[in-house]
Amino acid sequence: EDQVTQSPEALRLQEGESSSLNCSYTVSGLRGLFWYRQDPGKGPEFLFTLYSAGEEKEKERLKATLTKKESFLHITAPKPEDSATYLCAVQQLKDTGNQFYFGTGTSLTVIP
């Protein structure tokens, strides 16, 4: 069964304390893996797309990496404004078009 699992469910970090979020997947026909950030009361906001194992993408304090079975979102020296829920999604291309399936998210809190 296709599945996307994120861990940890919640993470509290001190400002400047680096860490990683994990997204593991068992999806057939993977076309891409996406990271989103969701702030309270808002829709998910796109961060990164990864297409193949070994690929890495960076944006400010965030770096996303991809292997054949999982992706990591590394947060270096986080700031309080990085507090949000981070969602991982996988894209499958089916006969009728693209489908996006989300993990349950990691709620990140960065304490000043």
Place this chain on the structure above:
Amino acid sequence: DTAVSQTPKYLVTQMGNDKSIKCEQNLGHDTMYWYKQDSKKFLKIMFSYNNKELIINETVPNRFSPKSPDKAHLNLHINSLELGDSAVYFCASSLRGVNTEAFFGQGTRLTVV
């Protein structure tokens, strides 16, 4: 300009009522989606709609029906609302056949009382 817009942002209604949520995208995308986000923040796909092809998640009750008057709009109609329908509903859009991200609207918080 808002890429994906939903209305209303909040919707409070009584059990048994019928309601609609509207969604419009100005990105030129050809695939649109409806997601339901429950209290645990899990985003679950309900429908995707592409060139008049509808893909339905088999777990979605038939009280929910998407209607697309044109490529830029995908509205969600819900009949006979139940308490368990309370959630945040997100509309999204993307391009078909291209490895690209989905863009999301701001969500509609539906509360059934």
